[in-house]
Amino acid sequence: MTREQALEKAIEAVEYGKSRGLQVEFSAEDATRTDRPFLKRVFGEVAKAGADRIDIPDTVGYSTPEYFAEITRDAIEATKLPISVHCHNDFGLAVANSLSGIRAGAQCAHVTINGIGERAGNAALEEFVMALKCLQYDKKYETGIKSELLYETSRFVSKTVGIQVQPNKAIVGDNAFGHESGIHTHGVLSNPLTYEPISPELVGRKRWLQVGKHAGIHGMNAMLAEYGIKPTDIQSKQILDKVKNLGDQGKQVTDVELLSIASNILGEKGIKRIVQLTGFSVSTGIGTMPYAFVKLNIDGKDFIGTDYGVGPVDAALNAIQKITGQISELKIKDYGLASISGGSTALCEVTIRVEDGQGNSVSAKSIGEDIVTTSVQAVIDGINRIMLKKMLNQKKIQN
Template identity: 40%
Template sequence: MDKNRVIIFDTTLRDGEQSPGASMNLEEKLKIAKVLEDMGVDVIEAGFPIASNGDFEAVNEIAKTVTNATIAGLARATKADIERCAEAIKPAARGRIHTFISTSPLHMKYKLQMEPEKVLAKVVESVSYARNFTDDVEWSAEDGSRTEHDFLCRCVEAAIKAGARTINIPDTVGYAVPDEYAALIRMLFNRVPNIDQAIISVHCHNDLGLAVANSLAAVQAGARQVECTINGLGERAGNAAMEEIVMALRTRADHIPYTTGIKTEHITKASRLVSTVTGFVVQPNKAIVGANAFAHESGIHQDGMLKNAQTYEIMTPESVGLTRSTLVMGKHSGRAAFKSKLKELGYELGENAIEDAFVRFKDLADRKKDVFDEDIVALVDDEVLRSNDRIRFVSLEVVCGSKHRPPRATLELEVDGETKQCESTGDGPVDATFNCIKELVPHNARLQLYQVHAVTQGTDAQAEVTVRLEEDGKTVNGQGADTDTLVASARAYVTALNKLLVKREKTAPQALSA
């Protein structure tokens, strides 16, 4: 392997899905996996097979579908976990078992309730057992950044000797700072005698906002695999954002002379897809993929941009797959033009899906004066990703206003193929709409978040609504888009309910990793 090549290990489908509300169904995971493969991601961590039948199926199907990337599954240091993981990745052209155990004094004492020597024995036992199923075994020292150096060196040496070819040193709780973390990686290179037989990997969380900085510092210290997620998705404050790491390496090659195999022009598409699937809206000022990342309002900045874009842009929008077209589609646009636009935006859809999306596009164009790329992205994502949902939105009519008290909603849904209709009132039009949904699909979920933002500018802009529901400790997010905010709200709530049906099947193990 090229000594300056950094392996990109994407864990959006595993660690990213551990974010409260970020549950994904099989179809959604397959779509994201395909986008990751097209991007050139080296390793896709597809899930935690022992967690549930749904997780096992997702890893197994991705292993059957993806051919260019290595497919990894996560396993605790137990034979049952490892066997389940091995079975899930079995169809993969290249499969990896990623096994882990905590090594910090805090975790060993309170989480594992095990003595260090027993942990060390578990490291050897788990890696050796995993090697019975594949030559590609990765071992992680959970809470590695808070592990005593002597013990960490012993564990790393033992894991490599047992057959691990990738050693991951996670900053599990986002506690490290860049110079300290880089020193930790250098220490391992200096003290572990067989370190040259493995690739050193890093997996950084963002609790102090340092995940990307720590990852890059580790690369400079010798790490050659970075574990990351699209949009920085992940539990608590998230993981290191893949798009930031990749673009930092590309933009500052003069200072960080390392390369990846990522086709950066796919970044925006991947970011939008993950946002739509999970319901996690990307903040406007997010680096690389935020709505304002290439926007300039200051007069001084605009003047500089007009003279030379490099005055205020250190990378081009096109380099991350962002198009800058304004009005290019309208109500007179035909199927051929619409199909061409979808291809330009990175969508490869079947004829039936294109026809369904085209019908919604024409409806949108009749209601909206200017149709922007962002409108089409919101429309297509909302339509295509919901194709296999058990609950589908059909129609909504609301009567409200100062002269109509209380507001009244009439809603029609399709539930498991059966059309159902109801009428309900509420404190406001949104409340009335949601009461209708509760009547048609009875549930005890609690509304945690209701958020609206405009996809584009103008009073006729599509509203994109995010709804978060919580039931028995399980949290899900749903998104919906429409020029009618109430319709978008109904779509978002229905999407969240569909995700809740998936989430009910998941019973994650107690010990989740890094």
């Protein structure tokens, strides 16, 4: 097809849509790799044919922000119509190109939650919205998006479509508001803006601290304080030394392990357990759906949960979530399983993260021979810690 034939087809398509009473947005496929004068000519001709708006697609994510701004201005000049931009992320520039188009005069950007899309994805709604809301521009942009619902929406979409959000993703990634480095945790505890561009609550998040080989005393003590633990300076150093030793071995130090280390050094028998596992069984087999029965004692009251799952572990965790969802809106956010020895009697290591309705999260780890039992124990440990944290926070508010 020649250029003239392509132009003729574009005009015919617009005229056909208008003849049927439709609103027509003309989208020039692969616009950013098209000869610029020809692209501008096409935009002008389809506008004359009756197009209501123009879309500029960066179909293979090939443009730079500077060039995208130039062709956006070309489209505005040639058509005097509202302009949309549709950017792909093949070179990681989808959001930058979308912002560039908007700043050059475009009125609409095509975006997707979590940046989900063909190949490397599209411009991420959450990044685009927060950039317009928070970055310094010469004018103010309003999107009408409730930013405090961004994280909840991201998690819902991720779970629904089965595509996990990478931990280091901006705005909605697990690590976006997480801190481990001693310098960073000290700074963010003194003034959050030191190492955070925005408040996590603005996007429905909570700040979290983690201990590891880069941890410092201030951050570690802040984590312990959430559980009502206040070690002396000497005890803090002893706890930190053990934490760093684990971190140097390449191990992730969970909240439960930190509390266990602190408990040993402080000479306490253990941290209060609000949740006790008092009954547990699973059934599974070929031709039957895995089923679990769980009985928990929560702060002196007995609760029973039963549920099915795709496997015995899933069934057991579903049964636990049935109970905790009624009591405290607790959810099992992440689940990881690893083998740490070989053979049929191999030990397994289960790491989980539990989250409450306010976005507070706690990690826990358990090691054992039976995958199902070990998984249940890890979850119960995590639930205990997050409920203890919540109980202490409520006491602080009351006082």
